[in-house]
Amino acid sequence: MELNVAAELKLAGTVGHAELTGCFDDLELNGRRIVLTEPVRVDVNYSFDGEGFTLGGTLSSAVLMNCTKCNDEFTEAFSVDFSERFLRVGEAEAEELDCYSYTGDVLVLDKMVSDLVLLNAPMYGLCRPGCKGLCPVCGTNLNNTQCSCTPPEDDNPFAALKGLKELLKDD
Ligand SMILES: [Zn+2]
Numbered sequence: 001m002e003l004n005v006a007a008e009l010k011l012a013g014t015v016g017h018a019e020l021t022g023c024f025d026d027l028e029l030n031g032r033r034i035v036l037t038e039p040v041r042v043d044v045n046y047s048f049d050g051e052g053f054t055l056g057g058t059l060s061s062a063v064l065m066n067c068t069k070c071n072d073e074f075t076e077a078f079s080v081d082f083s084e085r086f087l088r089v090g091e092a093e094a095e096e097l098d099c100y101s102y103t104g105d106v107l108v109l110d111k112m113v114s115d116l117v118l119l120n121a122p123m124y125g126l127c128r129p130g131c132k133g134l135c136p137v138c139g140t141n142l143n144n145t146q147c148s149c150t151p152p153e154d155d156n157p158f159a160a161l162k163g164l165k166e167l168l169k170d171d
């Protein structure tokens, strides 16, 4: 994903605006795979201040997730506001300055996009509000089918009490 800034470079202070779309490969964070199910959209304002570029805008896409209760796959949209600096310095120096580097009159946004996705993509969630999860006995997804298992503690009048005790123990 690239931003051509030839015009803005010649006229410091001019604010440019762009709406960009790009497809990104799966990303990996601490062994966890982030799969984007939609192209990344970046809506950005940018300006050159004589030294570098300031970019501000919104990034949005959607990720594939597994429900924390029933493990079903589902997609979740997300969007994040960002504000970043691009300077005409080497990569190492840019990293030290906590900004991104560019050369010529094109800002390559790929690294910024990857970083924003890694930092902001939702990781855990439910496939739907009130997901019923899996039957603890047979593993059936209770959102789709009602199995005939008897939940082990359902008939026990002390089940609720035991649950409460366990809850307190966790604290
Ligand atoms: Zn679920």
Ligand SMILES: [Zn+2]
Binding pocket: 135, 136, 137, 138, 139, 140, 147, 148, 149
């Ligand atoms: Zn069951």
